[in-house]
Every structure is written in structure tokens, then in C-alpha cells.
Amino acid sequence: VNPCGIITFTSDFGLEDAYVGIVKGVILGINPRARVVDITHQVSHGSIPDAAFLLQDACRFFPEGTVHLAVIDPGVGTARRSIAIQTEHCFFVGPDNGLFWPIIDRDSSSRIVSLEEERYFRSEVSDTFHGRDIFAPVAAHLSAGLAFHLLGPKISNPTFLACPLPEIRKDRLLGRVIRVDHFGNLITNIDKETLENFLENEEAVIRIGRLRIPGVGRTYEEASPGGVIALVGSAGFLEVAVHLGRADGLDGLKTDESFGREVIVTRSGPAG
Amino acid sequence: VNPCGIITFTSDFGLEDAYVGIVKGVILGINPRARVVDITHQVSHGSIPDAAFLLQDACRFFPEGTVHLAVIDPGVGTARRSIAIQTEHCFFVGPDNGLFWPIIDRDSSSRIVSLEEERYFRSEVSDTFHGRDIFAPVAAHLSAGLAFHLLGPKISNPTFLACPLPEIRKDRLLGRVIRVDHFGNLITNIDKETLENFLENEEAVIRIGRLRIPGVGRTYEEASPGGVIALVGSAGFLEVAVHLGRADGLDGLKTDESFGREVIVTRSGPAG
Amino acid sequence: VNPCGIITFTSDFGLEDAYVGIVKGVILGINPRARVVDITHQVSHGSIPDAAFLLQDACRFFPEGTVHLAVIDPGVGTARRSIAIQTEHCFFVGPDNGLFWPIIDRDSSSRIVSLEEERYFRSEVSDTFHGRDIFAPVAAHLSAGLAFHLLGPKISNPTFLACPLPEIRKDRLLGRVIRVDHFGNLITNIDKETLENFLENEEAVIRIGRLRIPGVGRTYEEASPGGVIALVGSAGFLEVAVHLGRADGLDGLKTDESFGREVIVTRSGPAG
Numbered sequence: 001v002n003p004c005g006i007i008t009f010t011s012d013f014g015l016e017d018a019y020v021g022i023v024k025g026v027i028l029g030i031n032p033r034a035r036v037v038d039i040t041h042q043v044s045h046g047s048i049p050d051a052a053f054l055l056q057d058a059c060r061f062f063p064e065g066t067v068h069l070a071v072i073d074p075g076v077g078t079a080r081r082s083i084a085i086q087t088e089h090c091f092f093v094g095p096d097n098g099l100f101w102p103i104i105d106r107d108s109s110s111r112i113v114s115l116e117e118e119r120y121f122r123s124e125v126s127d128t129f130h131g132r133d134i135f136a137p138v139a140a141h142l143s144a145g146l147a148f149h150l151l152g153p154k155i156s157n158p159t160f161l162a163c164p165l166p167e168i169r170k171d172r173l174l175g176r177v178i179r180v181d182h183f184g185n186l187i188t189n190i191d192k193e194t195l196e197n198f199l200e201n202e203e204a205v206i207r208i209g210r211l212r213i214p215g216v217g218r219t220y221e222e223a224s225p226g227g228v229i230a231l232v233g234s235a236g237f238l239e240v241a242v243h244l245g246r247a248d249g250l251d252g253l254k255t256d257e258s259f260g261r262e263v264i265v266t267r268s269g270p271a272g
Numbered sequence: 273v274n275p276c277g278i279i280t281f282t283s284d285f286g287l288e289d290a291y292v293g294i295v296k297g298v299i300l301g302i303n304p305r306a307r308v309v310d311i312t313h314q315v316s317h318g319s320i321p322d323a324a325f326l327l328q329d330a331c332r333f334f335p336e337g338t339v340h341l342a343v344i345d346p347g348v349g350t351a352r353r354s355i356a357i358q359t360e361h362c363f364f365v366g367p368d369n370g371l372f373w374p375i376i377d378r379d380s381s382s383r384i385v386s387l388e389e390e391r392y393f394r395s396e397v398s399d400t401f402h403g404r405d406i407f408a409p410v411a412a413h414l415s416a417g418l419a420f421h422l423l424g425p426k427i428s429n430p431t432f433l434a435c436p437l438p439e440i441r442k443d444r445l446l447g448r449v450i451r452v453d454h455f456g457n458l459i460t461n462i463d464k465e466t467l468e469n470f471l472e473n474e475e476a477v478i479r480i481g482r483l484r485i486p487g488v489g490r491t492y493e494e495a496s497p498g499g500v501i502a503l504v505g506s507a508g509f510l511e512v513a514v515h516l517g518r519a520d521g522l523d524g525l526k527t528d529e530s531f532g533r534e535v536i537v538t539r540s541g542p543a544g
Numbered sequence: 545v546n547p548c549g550i551i552t553f554t555s556d557f558g559l560e561d562a563y564v565g566i567v568k569g570v571i572l573g574i575n576p577r578a579r580v581v582d583i584t585h586q587v588s589h590g591s592i593p594d595a596a597f598l599l600q601d602a603c604r605f606f607p608e609g610t611v612h613l614a615v616i617d618p619g620v621g622t623a624r625r626s627i628a629i630q631t632e633h634c635f636f637v638g639p640d641n642g643l644f645w646p647i648i649d650r651d652s653s654s655r656i657v658s659l660e661e662e663r664y665f666r667s668e669v670s671d672t673f674h675g676r677d678i679f680a681p682v683a684a685h686l687s688a689g690l691a692f693h694l695l696g697p698k699i700s701n702p703t704f705l706a707c708p709l710p711e712i713r714k715d716r717l718l719g720r721v722i723r724v725d726h727f728g729n730l731i732t733n734i735d736k737e738t739l740e741n742f743l744e745n746e747e748a749v750i751r752i753g754r755l756r757i758p759g760v761g762r763t764y765e766e767a768s769p770g771g772v773i774a775l776v777g778s779a780g781f782l783e784v785a786v787h788l789g790r791a792d793g794l795d796g797l798k799t800d801e802s803f804g805r806e807v808i809v810t811r812s813g814p815a816g
Binding site: 276282310311314334515 | 619
């Protein structure tokens with residue numbers, strides 16, 4: 001795969017400091033033609049599963065040869081490895097802490113290297129900001145055409161991330177809320193395929209907390225304003241939403257209780 | 273008007289998810305040379321009037337041929353139309369829900385099409401994310417030079433947006449606060465021209481809540497720190513501000529009470 | 545120094561209005577090839593010291609010839625001057641209110657001009673938005689190669705900014721918290737060099753509020769989760785952090801009490 005000059009950037013840096021801008025300055029110093037696109041910098045501090053979820057969704061929509069830079073790095077400066085990944089479609093650069101596990105897991109042909117060639121780092125490497133000193137320079141070099149294998153030795157044991165998977169127990173499909181998005185939609189780990197295979201054309205009933213939602217809808221507006229609806233959202237997972245409102249504000253589903261909550265799908269007979 | 277390669281992007285997506293980045297990925301996949309400029313992604317959820325106000329202001333400052341992509345789309349996936357607009361100066365792409373009404377209303381020569389040519393959409397169109405699947409691809413194609421009329425059939429009945437207009441009743445000019453900005457400035461719907469025509473060179477007195485502000489000032493610093501001032505702001509509308517403070521924090525003008533509040537202008541005799 | 549086409553942009557505009565996008569529109573109208581990189585737009589309203597700190601750090605990581613546009617401008621429309629600065633490395637454009645003092649202070653060869661050539665402004669200049677009407681156009685012209693001296697007459701008395709400096713009193717090094725970052729790290733004004741000169745290879749003890757922190761660490765993870773650590777952060781200043789937590793949430797160090805707090809460093813004997 002050939003680099004296309006685009007670098008995406010995901011972090012937990014927030015937007016009130018200069019950290020995000022500094023990383024872009026370093027990139028442009030190495031590859032003046034790079035185009036940096038922010039995914040988000042508002043991942044919760046150190047939340048690797050959150051960033052992993054966003055990244056595996058976002059990367060599907062970027063052109064072939066995009067370099068995805070991701071810096072959620074609570075272990076910066078310790079023995080954790082720095083890695084780059086080449087898949088059939090694109091590249092990833094960041095710490096080896098599970099952040100890229102969903103991508104590695106679904107692309108068995110991906111190659112992974114440990115970043116050890118210091119010539120591709122900034123000349124001075126701090127102990128607290130590898131985003132600036134290691135990952136940004138490496139992403140910039142990759143986006144400018146550096147051969148992937150030059151970055152360091154191949155590794156085959158990247159850090160695993162425990163992602164809760166949906167399970168079928170008897171006649172129930174069990175999942176969990178893995179993300180509450182900006183709109184207050186509760187995104188579960190039940191993907192469309194698992195859901196459809198489980199339902200086998202029968203109607204669904206979705207239960208979460210004290211809520212019981214009959215049927216999987218198609219659009220938010222099928223619910224009346226303030227009404228609850230379950231549908232397969234844009235990332236391809238079952239979600240629970242409130243039309244013109246927030247599902248995480250529902251009785252018994254306050255924000256801090258929403259994340260990780262169990263979701264139960266059952267079949268209620270043939271779909272109409 | 274010829275496209276200049278710039279696409280602006282306005283939405284209510286917020287910045288904590290990957291949605292904004294994903295839209296940009298889709299754009300760059302179609303037009304790798306497009307330059308995307310964010311207007312804001314923090315429009316209140318589903319607030320069409322807010323976005324319409326920002327967009328009609330912002331678009332005046334972009335080069336000829338800019339494509340303005342706007343996705344505030346509570347009706348996504350329903351029967352609401354998707355549209356594109358070509359004015360003498362630029363293009364607009366988004367849902368037909370009133371978002372573009374102020375622009376259509378002031379440029380009688382604008383042409384509007386209903387987006388029906390699926391060849392310019394993503395190959396798979398979801399029911400919940402037309403920003404990604406319809407509007408981003410269309411904006412990208414327009415920015416790359418696609419002829420406007422190829423997008424779909426012309427329409428002449430775009431959705432209207434009820435914008436409160438200032439009124440003169442006897443010797444009073446009546447308006448409303450239509451936006452509280454980041455600095456806590458209360459922006460009214462009284463435009464400079466209406467104000468000047470009403471005042472006819474007399475001095476103004478501005479009343480809002482229990483406040484009575486004599487005169488229309490020129491700069492924020494004319495008020496003492498913490499003092500209130502009325503002036504014509506950068507978007508060309510009368511606003512009430514507090515120097516080095518927030519007008520929406522004034523006694524009787526708390527944030528949630530500021531929006532929509534009545535503003536009364538009277539004349540107080542010849543200007544000094 | 546030749547312009548490289550990059551313009552960084554720092555402001556207190558926030559991200560919910562169209563102000564940031566409008567400034568970029570004006571820039572691209574003048575220099576369509578300019579590349580604008582946001583540093584931050586979330587500087588506290590009118591906080592010149594905050595912006596000055598971020599800017600002097602960030603500018604070190606951008607390529608030669610970058611134009612740094614900064615608009616924290618509580619005095620907009622008053623008699624305060626508008627300036628541009630040329631250092632050996634790059635350019636700065638903004639109000640003359642102390643924002644650029646740390647840069648001027650460390651580069652004695654920098655040249656400063658008062659922006660008085662209206663031909664490089666927007667044709668209509670408002671009293672409330674010089675970011676849009678003066679600074680953005682000037683930054684755009686500089687980034688496109690306009691000769692620096694054409695912008696206006698040279699000045700030699702830029703506005704000074706009082707920055708608290710660390711002091712040594714007897715056997716104590718005294719500093720202050722000058723910034724609380726996104727992660728809740730307390731960044732002090734004690735730079736690495738001052739610290740090392742003071743310690744002369746002895747171990748340090750850092751005191752802040754009721755906390756006593758033995759030693760200057762190297763990485764956040766040296767502390768146990770929730771534990772406190774002192775280290776030299778990525779901007780080169782002593783900081784107090786909590787591993788996987790926030791130092792500004794520590795007992796007796798609530799956010800609004802953290803800023804400006806005294807930090808005391810003493811020596812505790814030869815380093816191990």
C-alpha cells in the first residue's frame with residue numbers, strides 16, 4: 001500500500017493546550033505536504049478501549065494509504081513498546097497498549113514493527129511526550145514514503161485488548177453499552193451481523209435497565225420527540241437512542257450508569 | 273461560479289466522536305485536493321436556526337466557489353429532501369430543513385436541486401448518517417468540478433425557516449436575542465441598517481430585561497471592566513456585551529433566559 | 545527567513561461560534577495555498593499570559609518561516625497597536641498587548657513593526673473583530689511572501705508582559721504554578737536549567753500546599769495509579785502530576801486554587 005499523504009490524529013490531549021498543534025508542527029517539519037485530519041482529541045484520559053473503538057470505525061472511511069496516528073499513552077516513557085502497523089489498506093502508528101488490537105484482530109495479513117530506529121525520531125526524545133518526539137515523526141516519514149520495514153524489527157505479539165463480545169445464551173443475545181456518543185446514543189457491542197443472525201427474521205425486543213423496546217427501527221424520527229428507539233447505528237452496531245433527546249438521560253440510565261450496562265435482545269415472533 | 277477546492281463544514285456532531293473525521297475521510301477519498309475548513313461542530317443538537325445564523329454570516333468571508341457543507345439533520349433517514357444550492361458566489365449542500373433559508377432568501381438568483389443522483393453518493397447509504405453517505409460525497413464532487421445540474425432535478429420550494437425579524441411599533445424598535453456567543457455577548461436580530469434607519473442620527477437607548485443602556489458604543493473597552501455596553505458586533509447585528517465579562521451572567525439575564533429575550537430600542541434625542 | 549506557507553492560529557474564540565472558521569476563510573481568500581494549523585482556541589477569555597505561555601512553547605516545533613497568528617485581544621478597537629514580529633526563525637502577528645513578550649524577550653534580533661499599511665487589511669475594518677479584518681489578512685500576506693518591512697514602521701517598545709520568574713532565596717528555589725493543563729498537571733515556571741543549576745546533582749524535595757514530593761521523576765508511571773510525581777514536563781518546566789489522575793484534584797489543590805500556587809524546591813542530599 002502506498003502512502004496518500006493523509007495522516008489522521010486521535011488522542012486524549014484535549015483542545016485547550018498546545019499539544020495537538022505541536023504534534024502537527026513536527027509532522028509538517030518532516031513532510032510539508034502531509035494533510036492532517038483530526039479524528040478526536042477528546043478521548044477520556046488514558047481510555048484505550050474508547051480510542052480503539054473510534055479508530056477501528058473511522059479508518060474504514062479514509063483513502064488507501066492513510067497513516068493513522070493515535071496517542072493514548074498512559075505508559076509514556078516506560079518499557080511499553082512503540083509500534084507501527086501496515087494493513088492491506090493503511091498504516092497505524094502509536095504505543096503498543098491495545099489501542100490497535102481491533103484492527104490487528106480483523107486483518108490477519110497486517111505486519112507490525114517495533115519502532116526502534118531512532119533516526120526517524122526527533123533528535124531529542126523526552127520521557128513524557130512520545131506523541132511529539134516519536135510517533136509524529138514516524139507518521140510523517142511513513143506519509144512521505146519511507147519503506148515500512150525500515151522502522152524497526154517485526155514483532156508478532158502485539159498487546160491484546162480485552163473487548164467484551166456479545167454472547168448468545170439460550171434464547172437471549174447479551175451485549176453491553178460500549179460507548180455513549182455526543183448525542184447521548186448508547187452504542188452497544190452487538191454488531192449488525194450478529195444481531196441479524198440471532199433474529200433470523202423474527203422481531204426483536206431490546207431490554208436495557210427498566211426499558212423494554214419493541215423492534216429494531218431504521219431512523220431516529222420513527223420515535224416521537226422524546227421517545228426511545230433501538231436501531232443499527234452508523235458504525236454498524238445496535239444502539240439505543242432518544243429522538244431529539246439523550247438516551248443517557250433516561251430514568252435509570254444516567255450517564256455514569258450507561259457505560260458497560262447490559263443489553264438483552266430476545267425474539268418476539270415473526271417480523272411483520 | 274467555479275469551485276475553488278475549499279469545503280466548509282458545519283454540524284452538531286460535537287468533537288468527542290469520530291463523526292467529523294469520518295466525513296473528512298469520505299471527502300478526501302473523492303477529492304484528494306479538497307481543503308476542509310471547520311466552521312463549528314458545536315451547534316446545539318438539532319438546532320437549525322443556530323446553524324442557519326452561523327452559516328449566513330460565515331459564508332460571506334470565504335472565497336468564491338467555496339462549497340459549504342452543513343449537517344444539522346434531526347430528520348435523517350425520513351422523507352425530508354437532500355439539497356444543493358448554487359448562488360452567485362458559492363455552493364451549499366445539506367438537508368432541506370430550513371438550514372439554508374437565510375441564504376436562499378437573500379440571493380434570489382440561487383438555484384436549488386434535490387439530490388437524487390445516487391451515483392454521487394457512497395455506494396451504501398445508511399439511514400442514520402447522510403452526512404457521511406450523501407452530503408460529504410456530493411460536496412466533494414462539487415468541489416472537484418462536477419456540474420451542478422447533474423446532481424438532480426431543480427426545485428423551487430425549499431423549506432422555509434421562520435426567522436424572527438425586528439419590528440418597528442410606534443417609536444420603538446423591537447428585536448430579540450438570537451444568539452449568545454462564546455464570550456457571553458447577546459446578539460440580537462436587529463441589523464445595522466434597520467438600526468440606523470430607525471435612529472435617524474438620534475441617540476439610542478437599549479432596554480433588555482431590567483437593563484437600560486444609553487447609546488450604541490463602538491468597542492468593548494468603552495465600558496469599564498464589568499460594565500455593560502451595546503454595539504454593532506462583527507456579524508453586523510446589535511449586541512449587548514460586558515467588557516471582560518459575560519452579558520448572559522447579568523442579573524436577570526441568566527444564560528437560559530437570554531435566548532429569545534426581547535430587546536427594545538428607543539430614540540433619546542439628537543446624537544452628540 | 546522565508547515563509548513556508550504554514551500559519552498557526554491561537555485565540556480565545558472558543559469553538560461554538562463561526563469566528564475561527566471566518567478567520568480561516570479570510571486567510572484562504574488572500575493566500576489559497578496557506579495551511580492553517582490550530583494551536584488552541586480555548587485560551588481563557590482575554591488571558592494574555594496563558595496564550596503567551598502556549599505560543600512560546602508551540603512555536604519551537606514549527607518549520608522555519610511559519611507565521612504565528614494569535615488573537616487574544618480584549619482591547620480590540622482601542623488605541624492598542626497591532627504588530628508583526630520577525631525572528632530568526634519565524635513570524636508573529638497580533639495585538640501589541642504582551643502576548644509576544646516571551647518571544648521578543650528571548651530573541652534579541654527580532655524586528656517588530658506596527659501594522660499601519662491598510663492596503664494589507666480587509667477593505668472594511670470593524671471595531672470589534674481585528675482578528676478577521678487586520679491580523680488574518682496580514683498573516684496571509686506574510687505567508688504568501690510579502691516583504692516584512694512593507695507592513696508598517698519599525699517599533700522598539702513592544703508591550704511588556706510581567707512573567708513571574710523563579711527565585712532562589714537562601715537554600716530554597718521558589719516558583720509558581722503558571723498553568724494547569726488538560727490532564728490536570730500543574731506546570732510551574734521553574735525551567736529545567738534553573739532546576740538543575742540549583743540542585744547541583746543533589747536530590748530534590750518539592751513542596752506544594754501540604755504535599756511533599758521527594759525527588760524529580762522521569763515518567764508519569766513511576767508513581768502508582770493515583771500517586772503524585774514531580775517531573776520536568778514536555779515544555780521543559782517542572783510539573784506536579786498524578787499518574788492516571790489529576791493533580792489539581794488533590795486535597796488542598798482544587799482547580800481554582802492551583803493556579804499561581806507557590807512551589808518550593810529544596811535539596812535533600814546527594815542523588816542516589
